[in-house]
Amino acid sequence: MSFQAYLDTxxxxxxxxxxxxxELAEKRGFTQNGKIHAGVKATQITDWLKQxxxxxxxxxxxxxxLLKGKKPD
Known part of the structure; x- marks a missing residue:
């Protein structure tokens, strides 16, 4: 599955x-100005998304x- 296919799904x-x-990640305090804050672990973000x-x-x-900066295909 391509990255774009994941995003579409x-x-x-x-x-x-x-x-x-x-936008939601920024509101939750995981990112600022489009960058993930230092010290924020992938697990924190994935746990939020799963829940x-x-x-x-x-x-x-x-x-x-996506939040780390990967662009869709």
């Missing part, structure tokens, strides 16, 4: 776009990669 499941997740949005581990990691 996440959007279908949650109704949230990649931009929405970036709040019922994402599986792979899909949560795709959002983490």
């Amino acid at each position: 996440i959007q279908e499941k949650t109704g949230k776009t990649p931009s929405d997740f970036k 709040e949005f019922k994402l599986g581990h792979g899909h949560a990691m795709a959002i983490y990669a």
Whole structure:
């Protein structure tokens, strides 16, 4: 599955776009100005995504990669 396919599936499941997740991560204090705060672990972000949005581990990691700066294909 391509990175973009992960993002498309996440959007279908949650109704949230990649931009929405970036905004939500900033509101939760995980990021600032588009960068993940030093000391924020991937597990903190993936646990949030799994709990709040019922994402599986792979899909949560795709959002983490997005927040780290990976661009869609």
